[in-house]
Amino acid sequence: MHIAIIASKKDAAGITIKESLIDEGFRDSEAATLHVIEEDSIHAEHLDRKVSADFFLFATRHSAKAEVKTLCVHPPGNWGEAKAGGKKATLSYTIPKFQKFILAELQRHNTLGWEVTSEATHHGPELERPCLFIEIGSTEREWENREAGAVIAKTAISFIQHANTASSNACNDDEMTAAVGLGGTHYCQAFNKINAMTHYAVGHVCPKHQLHLLTPELLRQAMEKSSAELVILDWKGLGAEKQRIAGLLEEQNIPHKRA
Structure with missing residues (x-):
């Protein structure tokens, strides 16, 4: 599996991570290559038509009003309007088992x-x-922090080795079950615990404040584009959409369980 690591010239955290990767001994190889692009990563539409790779890992900044020091990972995609790149009501392809591994490695390094966390899609x-996106947050101070860059770089290098270990097909590890998460907060507290403590690997997450946008088509995308076998519900975090979501899952005959 060839992995492309993407950093943008417009992204301070991306440049920090790029430099940290080099410091940690990363060099382009058959397993992975590092690419610096001109545009912001969130606007790198159809980059896979220019860069040949099996998997893309975008190294970027994370911004938040709360300014919490954060190391985070998430798949891209839009449940509704495309206000920051991508396409309206279109989710990315992703591999939840890779996200689970990256979360564990971020914590280890x-x-x-x-704070180490997933984010909703x-x-x-x-x-x-x-x-996937792997990010440093949440202000310019953190984006330029070389120790944070080193944490991301070490995690990325571990991930490349993991994804290319011949004795362990990381995409199809029978000990892990890929899932879609519905409900809860943007920072996925319930699904972070599931990723850390169970055999489930949660990838795409539609948080409580966007559940009203969830349609049968979007649910189908979330499942198919992440090869998910079931949906996991943050039951207390479904709010007013609880009954509609439960009915939708039953109508679509999608396996599901409560977190």
């Missing part, structure tokens, strides 16, 4: 004591290859 770009 986290020498800073920062959001923003662009649109690609036809599976991808």
Whole structure:
């Protein structure tokens, strides 16, 4: 499996991560290559038509008003309007088992004591290859923090080795079950615990505040584009959409369980 790591010239965190990768000994190889692009990563539409790879890992900044020091990972995609890249009501291809591994590695390499978390699916770009975003947040101070860059770099290098280990097909590990998460907050507290403590690997997440946008077509996309076998519900985090979502899953005959 060939992995393309993508950093944007417009992204301070991306440049920090790029430099940290080089410091950690990363060099282009058959397993992975590092690409620096001109546009912001969220607007790198159809980059897979220019860069040949089996999987794309975007190294970027994370912004948040709360300014929490954060190391995070998530798949791109839009449940509704495309306000930050990508395409309206279109989700990315992704591999939840890779997201689960990256979360664990971020935690293992986290020498800073920062928060490690998944995020709900959001923003662009649109690609036809599976991808994830791995991010440093949440202000310019953190984006330029070289220790944070080193945490991401070490995680990325571990991930490349994991994805290319011949004795363990990371895409089809029978010990893990890929799932879609519905409900809860943007920072996926319930699904973080599931990824950390169970055999389930949660990829695409539609949070509570966007559940009203969820249609049978979007649910189909979330399942098919992540090869998910079931939906996991943050039952207490479904809010007013609880009965509609439960009915939708029954109508579509989609296996599901409560978190």
